[in-house]
Amino acid sequence: MKRKCDQCDRPATHHSVEIIKGQKIEKHLCDQCAADEGMAVPTAHTPINQLLTNFVKLHSSGGGSGTKQREELVCAGCGLTFSQFREASLLGCPQCYSDFEPSLSPLMERAHEGGTHHVGKVPRRAGRSEVRQQQLTRLRKRLEHAVSEENYELAAKLRDEIGVFEEGGA
């Protein structure tokens, strides 16, 4: 059972303990009463790029070696570097999540109120989806390569293969 606000019946979301002259004073208030009391500190939602800047600052001031390693992180899937991500706040491909995981995790935790793992909808085909995702990524990459090499014969073949694969075969 959640604690109720000291002043009304809503659930308390702001809690403080003050010690004044050896006397412990506890306050439990809801958002509105806390705002009225001036207890709710306006913690504006920090945009991700600001979080990132703070994060980077934290690491560059706290001794260099960690920072260097982090800045050199490169996603093997799309070639995005962690510093490029830091500038644009956007990841390059699904694989960035696994390749940048150690550096990303603390950021995500802060952006999502401490959330670290997905809770919620799971695709109905989740079981086979990971293997499929990898296979698809591989095929798509080979296709990109074939087209850039102007190897249209191979490209056509790969397109067909992708088509069959996406229709649920293969």
Next chain:
Amino acid sequence: MIPLGQITQQAGQWLRGSGPHHEIVISSRVRLARNLAGFPFVGRSTRRQRADVLQRVQRELTTDGLGWDVLWVDLMDCDPIDRALLMERHLISKHHAEADHEHPRAVAIGQDETFSIMVNEEDHLRIQVLRSGMQFDAAFEAINAIDDQLEDRLDYAYSPRFGYLAACPTNVGTGIRVSVMLHLPALKLTGEIEKVRRAARDMHLAVRGLFGEGSDAMGDLYQVSNQTTLGKSERELLDEFEHKVVPEIIAYEQQARQALARQRPAQLDDKIWRAWGVLTHARVLGTEEVLQLLSHLRLGVNLGRIAEVDIRTINELFLLTQPAHLQRVAGRTLEQPARREARASLVRKRLGV
């Protein structure tokens, strides 16, 4: 394909002002961010990859696939006024409307404009469902069904730990954004709106203006939406909105309305009747000005202090007085001074004077 011109004469279903709590809650919106496996995210895709995504999604939605009766708008070939029009109708984002001309992107619009699917915005797919008034459950059920059907045909990028993978890590997990458009004129007039903003931020909610990110709260219209998408289920989030966030803001606005009516009746009526006076007689009106006046008029109708006009007309005017709508109706590009005149004349006509 339905020509865009046909949709300019009235508002989408979500603006009809009929849903639950419609005096304060204009609309409920749910959107999902989804990406296709095998491709880089949009920002890092080549032009060809973007075109591939577009083609594949179009095929799955229409003829060879689900056979949905959607209006498919290729935004690369689209007139800038039409793109602005779609943005004003909340069918595409500002970002999607204004992106580089060469960037292959599209939007699929459902019947009655109750859903839209942006393709190649920040994520491959941004699916949204809009409902009039407070209808989070209905909106979620509809979007979930759309998502299930798409997922049967498209491989989504998904990981067991992070859920649906999105280009921006702030959208990862459920990829869901629940938002509500609220009309809060009394909180604005009484100066209490800052408290709402603060309380919302404390609850990790974003408060934005009429057109989302970076837009001001014109016409006392505010969009409140969640920011957390990882570590919370869709259900938890919807319940929070339905049973906690929105009812509290509604109660707060209602208190402010009652307080105004009780303690400042003359000033309140003055705002309402001045708005009526200006709207029915002005010859030149600016965008922001018209929204502010419509806001006061809407408040007056909801409080039963003026009966000259109905809510639906006011809701429609919120939309039809926007720049792209005015130009669409006029059938040509209008410079700002001409738009201001056209706006005043449209308002007078719709208000029947």
